[in-house]
Amino acid sequence: MSHAAFFDLDRTLLSGASAHVVSRVLRETGVVNRSIPGESLLYQVFETFGENLPSMVLGRQAVLAMKGHSRDVVRAAAHTAAPDLVAMLQPYATKVFEEHRANGLKVVLATTTPRDLIEPFAQLLGFDDVIATTYAVDADGNYTGELDGVYVWSRGKRDAVKAWANANGIDLAGSFAYSDSVFDEPLLTSVGNPVCVNPDWRLRLMAAARRWPVTHFDVPAGVAKIPVVGLEAQxxxxxxxxxxxxxxxxxxxxxxxxxxxxxxxxxxxxxxxxxxxxxxxxxxxxxxxxxxxxxxxxxxxxxxxxxxxxxxxxxxxxxxxxxxxxxxxxxxxxxxxxxxxxxxxxxxxxxxxxxxxxxxxxxxxxxxxxxxxxxxxxxxxxxxxxxxxxxxxxxxxxxxxxxxxxxxxxxxxxxxxxxxxxxxxxxxxxxxxxxxxxxxxxxxxxxxxxxxxxxxxxxxxxxxxxxxxxxxxx
The missing domain is CATH 3.40.1130.10 (Glycerol-3-phosphate (1)-acyltransferase)
Known part of the structure; x- marks a missing residue:
């Protein structure tokens, strides 16, 4: 069987929250006309301390907020946002992609971010596939306000990855998963090679207890960073x-x-x-x-x-x-x-x-x-x-x-x-x-x-x- 490397998005591959960019572009393109109250504060907390339940509650509500919007219009906005998201890519992430591809592994994005909003970004970076939350659409191509499948977060992300692996002949025991969040513990434990990237303080403690490797994609391999603060030791x-x-x-x-x-x-x-x-x-x-x-x-x-x-x-x-x-x-x-x-x-x-x-x-x-x-x-x-x-x-x-x-x-x-x-x-x-x-x-x-x-x-x-x-x- 083949193997794959699964990458989380926010605070793992990207330096911050993708939603911050996506939300701005959706407003600029007229898809939505205002920001959600407290949105900026939530993004700041997320970027500083990592994933949290309030941010996930906000993410779950987004499917309802998109009800009635045209999928084609949203995807057009996503194409506009994609270059800005690529600019947020951590500088040493590309090398990890290349190493996995050289070893014959598929490189897959596994994220809670809605598929229609993130797929253009994944295409620019040459990902082999995307596992993401998918919004259901009606016959006219408009969002229904419901999910098509599971909400790809925590256990839902693990289940979505397992389903994708089964469908694509991928052996998870020889595969890799990269994430910053303790909420991705189910995904990390489902593969043979879990890697904690820029981990939040809870995942860092878990990594120490389980002897999982810790790395950062904004510095060369082996360079130490101070937990939570995020400063290089140097x-x-x-x-x-x-x-x-x-x-x-x-x-x-x-x-x-x-x-x-x-x-x-x-x-x-x-x-x-x-x-x-x-x-x-x-x-x-x-x-x-x-x-x-x-x-x-x-x-x-x-x-x-x-x-x-x-x-x-x-x-x-x-x-x-x-x-x-x-x-x-x-x-x-x-x-x-x-x-x-x-x-x-x-x-x-x-x-x-x-x-x-x-x-x-x-x-x-x-x-x-x-x-x-x-x-x-x-x-x-x-x-x-x-x-x-x-x-x-x-x-x-x-x-x-x-x-x-x-x-x-x-x-x-x-x-x-x-x-x-x-x-x-x-x-x-x-x-x-x-x-x-x-x-x-x-x-x-x-x-x-x-x-x-x-x-x-x-x-x-x-x-x-x-x-x-x-x-x-x-």
């Missing part, structure tokens, strides 16, 4: 990413207005210290946004820190393998409208290369920009190596009386050709260099102590070869 932490949290450093941060407030961008900084991540985080925190950092695999493999890096939205990079997976993950994040941070140098330069004023980068950022057309925002970082030198296991948090000065300067987008990754990489590195203080753009002979601090504590390589460490194709 966004919550970013609220504490303030200079006062780091009393062992003084900060000058400028140019953060160049970071887009609500669209994709590639943040590119020079790499001087492990503290650079904190420096970029401080700059991005001023926008209130989360950022996806590309990081070496050793971070993600480490106990405790590894799962935390994933939960905070990090993208794993296995250096030296030539794998395109990190760039693919970064591309998905950018296409979803996220910020992605990358250090084009790939690693902190060592020895004499650390003091070279000519910054040398790898092609990853340029390739990302060419693929996504997301703007590249250069960031010049200076002084972080005095907070956390390369030869230290931890930052120097005891220097409270004369903390080093860290300068973070965010520049305007770099204009690229998108045709030559090597030339574009040079443009990116030149833009970063231009944001550094004058001493960062001039060569000087380092002291023995400065050289020592630029190497890892366990360094065993050849210092004379460090300037050549640049595999340009990744």
């Amino acid at each position: 966004q919550a932490l970013m609220k504490f990413a303030r200079p006062e949290v780091f009393p062992y450093a003084r900060f000058t941060i400028t140019g953060t207005e160049n970071i887009p407030k609500d669209s994709a961008a590639i943040i590119c900084g020079n790499h001087r210290s492990y503290f650079d991540i904190a420096a970029i985080s401080l700059a991005v925190a001023k926008t209130g946004r989360a950022v996806r950092f590309l990081g070496k695999k050793e971070v993600f493999d480490a106990p405790v820190i590894g799962p935390l890096a994933t939960a905070l939205g990090g993208i794993r990079v296995e250096r030296g393998t030539g794998s395109d997976e990190p760039l693919q993950a970064a591309t998905e994040s950018l296409m979803a409208g996220d910020l992605v941070a990358i250090m084009p140098q790939g690693t902190i330069p060592r020895g004499p290369a650390f003091f070279d004023p000519v910054l040398k980068g790898r092609w990853g950022a340029a390739r990302l920009a060419a693929e996504t057309k997301a703007p590249v925002i250069p960031v010049g970082i200076w002084g972080t190596e005095k907070v956390w030198p390369r030869n230290a296991k931890l930052p120097n948090i005891t220097n409270l009386t004369s903390p080093p000065h860290v300068i973070i300067t965010v520049g305007t987008p770099v204009h690229l050709s998108y045709t030559d990754p090597d030339a574009d990489t040079r443009l990116i590195m030149d833009a970063i260099s231009a944001l550094l203080p004058p001493e960062g753009r001039e060569y000087r002979e380092p002291t023995e102590d400065e050289l020592r601090r630029s190497y890892p504590s366990n360094y065993k390589g050849d210092p004379d070869s460090e300037e050549d460490r640049r595999p340009g194709l990744d």
Whole structure:
């Protein structure tokens, strides 16, 4: 037998309530002439806390409100609403559809929303079928005020899915169901692979008790979100990413207005210290946004820190393998409208290369920009190596009386050709260099102590070869 993936609509696939859009379009097209008293408040409660009995009572009454209306007129209004509903689709939902289709599963929308109002939306997204509440029509094509079949909610949704599965030769034991609502517990328990998406607090408790997976379609897989509040864990932490949290450093941060407030961008900084991540985080925190950092695999493999890096939205990079997976993950994040941070140098330069004023980068950022057309925002970082030198296991948090000065300067987008990754990489590195203080753009002979601090504590390589460490194709 075949298998299928069943998707709930509101707060699962969509960022909010579809009824909010549908109701507006029905009024604009003259199908109805006024809103229901308290309608907006109910939508706000629904979008914040999830499905509730008052909203379902309102939904049940809708069939009576549509009595006498032409089905064709309503479907025409639904076609008008469909693009607005598609715009509400969570950015990572499409990837889940594609994965299921690649595995041979049918992708089915299972929703309480009336079929005639939601079918055009489902057609735009290429769903294989729709299981939805259906309003009965008379011989003239007008709604009768009654249902044709069950009200597709809670147990009714489960029964409708089972009936559809039986009619289409679908084995539910090998199928998937996705929902945000505790009222979909009957559906979730009827399939072999239940998945809780953006769950309300009751479903989250149920998921914990039953060990059901929890995910969100507005963030990459594995990224943690705070229950009920709906904030990413990183966004919550970013609220504490303030200079006062780091009393062992003084900060000058400028140019953060160049970071887009609500669209994709590639943040590119020079790499001087492990503290650079904190420096970029401080700059991005001023926008209130989360950022996806590309990081070496050793971070993600480490106990405790590894799962935390994933939960905070990090993208794993296995250096030296030539794998395109990190760039693919970064591309998905950018296409979803996220910020992605990358250090084009790939690693902190060592020895004499650390003091070279000519910054040398790898092609990853340029390739990302060419693929996504997301703007590249250069960031010049200076002084972080005095907070956390390369030869230290931890930052120097005891220097409270004369903390080093860290300068973070965010520049305007770099204009690229998108045709030559090597030339574009040079443009990116030149833009970063231009944001550094004058001493960062001039060569000087380092002291023995400065050289020592630029190497890892366990360094065993050849210092004379460090300037050549640049595999340009990744």
